Amino acid sequence: MRAGRSITVAASMFMFASLATAAGELPQVDLERAAAINAGRCMLCHGPEGDSSSPLYPRLAGQHHQYIAKQLADFKSGRRASDTMGGMVQDLAEDEMLALGVFFETKPTKPREARDKDLASVGRFVFHRGNEFSGVAACAGCHGDRGLGTEQLPRLAGQVPRYTEAQLNSFNKRQRTNDNEIMHSIASKLTELEVKAVSLYISTLD
Incomplete structure (x- = not known):
């Protein structure tokens, strides 16, 4: 109740x-x-x-x-x-x-600088284009090209990389169940490299 x-x-x-x-x-x-x-x-x-x-x-x-x-x-x-x-x-x-x-x-935001430019480039690819070979959908398809999200979906831009990694892994393991099934499906197809790369790239968005 x-x-x-x-x-x-x-x-x-x-x-x-x-x-x-x-x-x-x-x-x-x-x-x-x-x-x-x-x-x-x-x-x-x-x-x-x-x-x-x-x-x-x-x-x-x-x-x-x-x-x-x-x-x-x-x-x-x-x-x-x-x-x-x-x-x-x-x-x-x-x-x-x-x-x-x-x-x-209402609090101001600011992007973070990627220390590993090559890894961030991989993340940029996955974020905007996904991975057609493994069936990973582009993050931008739901969260927008700038990662700003919508009223229903969270803003990703500027998010802390390790936190994003943790949430993707949590979705993958079905430990986080309060949001949509789409994230479970996407997270389960991401490799460890893709998780780290896209999390890093997201942190650079503003």
């Missing part, structure tokens, strides 16, 4: 945020409350501006507020498994999750 209610809550937050975005503006939220939550629990791992303070944790700056709110709701309901995040979000209300989403979406 609780999980079902959490899924409904996530859906309602997503619909509300989508309508606000369709109107051309971010939803009205309590940004002061979001800043306080960030200072008290988020910034230790994700940085004060959502730019990530560790190669292990995702960059939240610039991410779509709908996506952040949905992931937080999924962590709370247990649809997305994480002992750390599950505990962090248990006392958050839906308006606070949405506020955090807007808070991070």
